[in-house]
Amino acid sequence: MPASKVSVxxxxxxxxxxxxxxxxxxxxxxxxxxxxxxxxxxxGTLVLAYSVVSNLPGTNPALLPPPQAILATxxxxxxxxxxxxxxxxxLSRILIGYTIGTALAILIGSLxxxxxxxxxxxxxxxxxxxxxxxxxxxxxxxxxxxxxxESRILVLVITSFVVCIVPTFSGMKQVPKVYVEAAxxxxxxxxxxxxxxxxxxxxxxxxxxxxxGMAASWATLVAAExxxxxxxxxxxxxxxxxxxxxxxxxxxxxxxxxxxxxMDRIFRTIQVRMSRWExxxx
Amino acid sequence: xxxxxxxxxxAPSLIIQNIRQDxxxxxxxxxxxxxxxxxxxxxxxxxxxxxxxxxxxxxLLRIIAGLQTPTQGSILYKGKKIKGTSAARGMVFQQxxxxxxxxxxxxxxxxxxxxxxPRDKVRAQAEKWIALVxxxxxxxxxxxxxxxxxxxxxxxxxxxxxxxxxxxxxxxxGALDQQTKSNMQTxxxxxxxxxxxxxxxxxxxxxxxxxxxxxxxxxxxxxxxVKTIMDVSLSRPRREELRLSEEFLAEKRKLHELLKEDx
Ligand SMILES: Nc1ncnc2c1ncn2[C@@H]1O[C@H](COP(=O)(O)OP(=O)(O)OP(=O)(O)O)[C@@H](O)[C@H]1O
Ligand SMILES: [Mg+2]
Numbered sequence: 404m405p406a407s408k409v410s411v412x413x414x415x416x417x418x419x420x421x422x423x424x425x426x427x428x429x430x431x432x433x434x435x436x437x438x439x440x441x442x443x444x445x446x447g448t449l450v451l452a453y454s455v456v457s458n459l460p461g462t463n464p465a466l467l468p469p470p471q472a473i474l475a476t477x478x479x480x481x482x483x484x485x486x487x488x489x490x491x492x493x494l495s496r497i498l499i500g501y502t503i504g505t506a507l508a509i510l511i512g513s514l515x516x517x518x519x520x521x522x523x524x525x526x527x528x529x530x531x532x533x534x535x536x537x538x539x540x541x542x543x544x545x546x547x548x549x550x551x552x553e554s555r556i557l558v559l560v561i562t563s564f565v566v567c568i569v570p571t572f573s574g575m576k577q578v579p580k581v582y583v584e585a586a587x588x589x590x591x592x593x594x595x596x597x598x599x600x601x602x603x604x605x606x607x608x609x610x611x612x613x614x615x616g617m618a619a620s621w622a623t624l625v626a627a628e629x630x631x632x633x634x635x636x637x638x639x640x641x642x643x644x645x646x647x648x649x650x651x652x653x654x655x656x657x658x659x660x661x662x663x664x665x666m667d668r669i670f671r672t673i674q675v676r677m678s679r680w681e682x683x684x685x
Numbered sequence: 686x687x688x689x690x691x692x693x694x695x696a697p698s699l700i701i702q703n704i705r706q707d708x709x710x711x712x713x714x715x716x717x718x719x720x721x722x723x724x725x726x727x728x729x730x731x732x733x734x735x736x737x738x739x740x741x742x743x744x745l746l747r748i749i750a751g752l753q754t755p756t757q758g759s760i761l762y763k764g765k766k767i768k769g770t771s772a773a774r775g776m777v778f779q780q781x782x783x784x785x786x787x788x789x790x791x792x793x794x795x796x797x798x799x800x801x802x803p804r805d806k807v808r809a810q811a812e813k814w815i816a817l818v819x820x821x822x823x824x825x826x827x828x829x830x831x832x833x834x835x836x837x838x839x840x841x842x843x844x845x846x847x848x849x850x851x852x853x854x855x856x857x858x859g860a861l862d863q864q865t866k867s868n869m870q871t872x873x874x875x876x877x878x879x880x881x882x883x884x885x886x887x888x889x890x891x892x893x894x895x896x897x898x899x900x901x902x903x904x905x906x907x908x909x910x911v912k913t914i915m916d917v918s919l920s921r922p923r924r925e926e927l928r929l930s931e932e933f934l935a936e937k938r939k940l941h942e943l944l945k946e947d948x
Contacts, residue, residue: 581778581780581781582784585784588751588752588844590799591795591799599795680787
């Protein structure tokens with residue numbers, strides 16, 4: 404029944420003699436519904452197909468556990484606390500490492516973009532670090548400070564720092580001269596220009612960097628936990644592999660996906676709010 | 686010659702003394718942009734600079750604002766040599782300089798807050814100028830939501846709210862259509878009459894120069910120098926109807942002749 408209604412409205416969009424043209428707002432709403440319906444069907448089909456295949460008599464449940472088995476594992480791991488402990492272990496590492504790395508990136512990046520000599524000092528260092536995937540530092544860090552909590556956090560600090568500093572720096576570099584001079588003729592001191600003109604102008608760049616930095620930190624963290632950790636979601640994945648518990652591996656992947664998605668959404672919301680003044684299409 | 690430029694009746698409050706500006710171009714050669722500029726302006730005078738594109742009008746304005754140190758010469762303002770910028774010398778730039786990350790109100794309050802005025806005073810001043818430039822109802826809008834003409838009015842209000850003694854305006858209405866432009870000119874004159882500042886106004890537009898100014902400084906290019914100064918003998922206050930009068934057209938013709946001698 405709803406399908407038939409949708410198809411009537413679809414005719415309204417594809418201008419084949421519409422009874423009444425849709426307003427732009429209606430078109431937007433219709434497109435959103437369309438997208439949601441098709442997307443749900445698409446994802447549902449994939450899950451259904453997996454469900455059918457995994458439940459076929461010939462399938463090895465150790466490799467392709469059926470959805471109900473995965474769900475059972477999830478419930479079990481949730482109620483015995485393993486899941487939450489793993490999530491918390493990963494999240495707390497991210498929180499600490501990412502916060503330190505990002506704060507350093509914003510501090511050094513904005514000074515670099517504003518003061519020539521700070522740029523001269525830090526630019527070569529940043530340029531050297533940038534092409535190296537942060538994971539490559541793991542062996543070195545382990546050699547230096549062992550496989551404790553500090554080493555995992557340090558990798559996250561490096562990751563978020565390197566990812567966030569580049570857009571921060573470039574945002575500060577792009578502050579139009581006319582804004583600076585306008586502020587100056589309105590009586591602003593150099594310090595005022597830095598925090599009332601340059602920083603606000605660079606905020607959208609900084610937030611874009613923070614968002615990408617968060618995604619990169621997740622990727623690095625999971626990889627780091629796969630290699631060297633006794634807790635966390637990455638460790639859970641590794642444990643699942645070791646004990647041939649495919650369900651557990653899938654639960655882990657799902658959790659990582661959901662958490663990363665939620666964090667990205669939070670960041671996107673903040674980013675949109677902070678960049679409201681910009682020429683962004685709504 | 687330089688003495689003739691100075692007004693005799695009243696001591697000039699702004700003296701432009703023997704200014705020379707050279708720039709190094711990208712290919713390394715020296716470019717003489719301004720040469721031997723000597724001018725004197727009275728307080729509360731409305732002055733226009735007119736001249737070909739590239740003859741150094743913006744450069745001269747930037748020097749007066751203190752944004753640019755001249756190769757030679759100096760600017761005396763009320764007897765003191767200008768060094769660096771000051772809130773007393775406001776500037777409306779040729780480009781759009783309204784801060785896009787601040788609302789209309791916050792833009793206009795920018796300079797006032799820097800003066801450490803009490804909050805309610807800042808608010809009141811901003812309100813006053815928002816009303817004067819006809820932006821009531823747009824206080825909390827971001828610049829991107831405004832038209833070009835409205836943004837220019839924010840720019841004007843922001844500089845005026847700062848109550849500078851000297852207003853430097855670099856082709857502020859250059860990008861506007863004829864209708865908006867003449868509205869803005871009338872509005873500017875009204876604001877100027879109430880604010881009581883000296884104005885130096887750069888333009889390419891003869892009618893604009895005649896309509897607004899007490900005196901028009903005609904600049905000659907390569908290197909930029911003062912060619913002549915024209916007194917505009919039109920009474921004030923000047924209102925829209927003036928544009929169609931015989932006397933206005935006569936002044937405009939006079940300026941046109943002065944500019945033509947150039948070519
Ligand atoms: N920072 C600079 N470095 C080198 N050359 C410059 C610089 N600023 C201006 N010039 C040159 O000085 C000359 C005068 O420029 P200016 O902007 O003052 O002209 P203008 O009279 O304002 O022109 P317009 O009417 O087109 O705005 C131009 O030839 C320009 O190329
Ligand atoms: Mg110019």
